[in-house]
Amino acid sequence: NFFAGELQTHLHAIFHHLREQDSIKLAVRLESWNEEHRRYLVIVSTTGRQDTEENIIVGCDFPTKESKVCTIGLVLPIWCDTTIQLDGDGGYKVLSHEKTHTFKPVSVQAMWSALQALHKCKDTAQKHNYYEGSLFLTWTCYYTSKIKSNRVYINEWEYSEDLWTRKPNYFEMKDAERVSVETLIRDRLKQVMMTMDLDNCTCKQVRLELENVIDMDLTAYKRYIDTEMFNILGQMDCPTKILDYLYLGSGWNASNLEELERFGVRVDNFFPDDFTYKNIRLHDLEASNLLQHWHGTWRFIDQARRSEGKCLVHCKMGISRSSATVAAYLMKERLWTKKKALEFVVGLRSIAHPNPAFLDQLDEYEGMVFAR
Known part of the structure; x- marks a missing residue:
């Protein structure tokens, strides 16, 4: 789609600023004072002198959404004493050496991803005791020397309203x-x-x-x-263990290779070379017929069980479609009623909540299970 193309173009431009040995750990778009202006918080990572991971925040500016080149407006090392906290207004603050920077991602998901990544970077800095004045993060000066954004953009990066006093x-x-x-x-x-x-x-x-x-x-x-x-x-964000071989989760879980390998599950096809997939292309709408797919999903999960593998059932948020599908599996596999299966799933994953149409389809499925 258009926004995916815009992001891809902007990421390509950001990569042009990186040293060969550096990589992008995360890039999220931020809100801006100017509607046309595109701002990105980028976490740049490298392997330092002690063969440990070091991370910095780089703020990148694009004058318009069509821009194919960007400038750097902010460089912020992540030290062991860096503090990250919610600002209470849809953003978060990064405090380091008496300087405070406020960032407001353009979506809840972007906010969540950025906070997780920043906290991991801070944990790494604390683990290895990265402090200002040490021999760590000396490569930061390379990016500081490349700060070329205009003063209006730099003012926005440096702006920090004291929300706490008000x-x-x-x-x-x-x-x-x-x-x-x-x-x-x-x-x-x-x-x-x-x-x-x-x-x-x-x-x-x-x-x-x-x-x-x-x-x-x-x-x-x-x-x-x-x-x-x-x-x-x-x-x-966390997949829920339903049975020893069955997990219920979100699209975020399905795109996290490290997490998938840790749980040993087979799971949209993010890693087709590493996992076996079964895709059910249905929207979370009351007009969607999920019932017709439940025999196939039962067979797929059962195949994972019989082969001593594990299976992650996921939709976008792990709330409606996937929870209904897992409940249907339990009804057929354990000969449970709809009520018992849903209570079991919700007891383990409190956000599970199939839409009304899927609940009606589970009623119909219950009749099919016990008619045999």
């Missing part, structure tokens, strides 16, 4: 009303996130939709909502 600290406001609202947020936030495309919406858009659902201004709860949102994403 916002109340909700940890000091734990009155009964606040506790009640936070409980309501926890109950409804997951439902709202299930209805939104987290690849193409921001944290702010999720909060605004939540405000519509509960009909309440939640400005004072921004930090709390961001924190809860990432707790929920953490649940979504």
Whole structure:
């Protein structure tokens, strides 16, 4: 699609700035003051003098979405004392040596990916005790010398509004009303996130939709909502072990080779040379007929079991299509009722929630299972 082409073009331009021995660990697009301006937070990685991984943040600027060349506007080493924290407004702050930089990715998924990658980089820096003034990350100067973005772009990279002085600290406001609202947020936030495309919406858009659902201004709860949102994403991010040979997860899990190898599962075809796939091309819509595929998915999972392999069943978020399919497998394999199978799945993966049409199809499937 268009956006994939835009990203591919921009990544190609970013690669032109890298030294031969460096690689890109992550690149996420950020919000910008100017609608035409494209900004990317890029984590550049290399093997340092001690044969250990070293990482820096590089901020890249494209004047427009059609631009095929970029400039560098920010270079930020990741030291052992670097601090990463949510800013309570759909972004996060990176604090290092009394300097603070705020980044706001353009989507919830981009935000989640960036936070995970940054925390891993920080863990590496702490493990090897990378501190400013040491012989680590000396290669940072190469990229610092290439900072050529115009002053407007650099101002945006350096801008850091002191959000903490202007916002109340909700940890000091734990009155009964606040506790009640936070409980309501926890109950409804997951439902709202299930209805939104987290690849193409921001944290702010999720909060605004939540405000519509509960009909309440939640400005004072921004930090709390961001924190809860990432707790929920953490649940979504990990595949759930249903049986010794069966896992339930998301598309993110299916694209993580390291995780797949760790769990030993066979799983869209991200790694066709390494795993065996069965694809069911259906949208999470009430008009979709998932029932017609459940005999085939049962056979595929059973083949993994009989060959002493493991299988990951996934859709985009691991919530509706895949959870219904796993429940159907349990019904046929264990001769369980729909109620028992769903309770078992939800008990292990609380975000599992098949859409109403799939629940009706499970009712029909139950009749087929017990008619034999």
